[in-house]
Amino acid sequence: MAYEIxxxxxxxxxxxxxxxxxxxxxxxVVTRHGKPLVALVSAADLERLDALGDPAEEQVISSVSAVREAASAQRTGRQRFGIAAEHRGPGTTSG
Known part of the structure; x- marks a missing residue:
């Protein structure tokens, strides 16, 4: 339990x-109007927190990287094979 002040x-x-x-x-834990603002922790505690990382953040970063790689590969494929056409579903018209 943390000491609040x-x-x-x-x-x-x-x-x-x-x-x-x-x-x-x-x-x-330093509070203002009863709400936590900041926490004072030892440098060792801070190192442990940093070492834990944020798995959710890492998941988002890897997902964004995968999307970028896929988009890049798709553009490269079109350029490499000279594909200029694009499939459009039924009922769509070219503009």
């Missing part, structure tokens, strides 16, 4: 809060 109080006690985080192993 209002931002106005945190300003006055910053040095003490840093010591609590670094030497006491605590996590401090």
């Amino acid at each position: 209002p931002v106005t109080q945190a300003r006055a006690e910053l040095a003490d809060l840093i010591n609590r985080v670094v030497y006491g192993g605590e996590r401090v």
Whole structure:
């Protein structure tokens, strides 16, 4: 559980809060109007968080990369084979 403190109080006690985080192993959440703003965590905790990464973000990045590769391959195929025609479904007219 993290220790919560209002931002106005945190300003006055910053040095003490840093010591609590670094030497006491605590996590401090600074709040404004009762809502969390920021968290003070040790550098070791931050490294662990960074190492975890965000699997959802990585999934999106790999999906976007796959779409770009497919689109690029499609354009390359058209240019390579000189294909200038495009299939249009029934009922569509050329404009």
